[in-house]
Amino acid sequence: MTLPDDRRYSREHEWIRPEGDAGVIGLTRFAVDELGDIVYVELPAIGATLTQFASFGVVESVKAVSDLFAPASGVVLTVNEELRTRPELMNSDPHDAGWICRITLADSAELDALLEAPAYGELIGSE
Numbered sequence: 001m002t003l004p005d006d007r008r009y010s011r012e013h014e015w016i017r018p019e020g021d022a023g024v025i026g027l028t029r030f031a032v033d034e035l036g037d038i039v040y041v042e043l044p045a046i047g048a049t050l051t052q053f054a055s056f057g058v059v060e061s062v063k064a065v066s067d068l069f070a071p072a073s074g075v076v077l078t079v080n081e082e083l084r085t086r087p088e089l090m091n092s093d094p095h096d097a098g099w100i101c102r103i104t105l106a107d108s109a110e111l112d113a114l115l116e117a118p119a120y121g122e123l124i125g126s127e
Helices: 029-035 108-113 117-124
Strands: 014-019 022-027 038-041 055-061 065-069 074-079 101-104
Touching (some): 022 074
Antiparallel strands (some): 014 022, 022 101, 038 055, 055 065, 074 101
């Protein structure tokens, strides 16, 4: 499994791609593969405040319901509205088209608590 190296990864299997003072959040390929076919994604509200490592929504698959955990703190700027009608985008393209939300970064130093791609690969046993 190839992991994009332009983002950081949480031990809960979410990723964040920093974009200046903002970041895009999604679920990793590993998590999506473990969950199976995703049928529903609960998106956070625009303007909601996320706290690092706290739950901010859920994802439902044919196998399980799983909480989503924020890899960083911040305020939700946008959400991927397409996931409301096409949650399967998370299965087909979790690192790009299947993104969940974009937030302002409350403290970019929080990213230091996350894993870079090689360390995350070791965690999931893929590298």
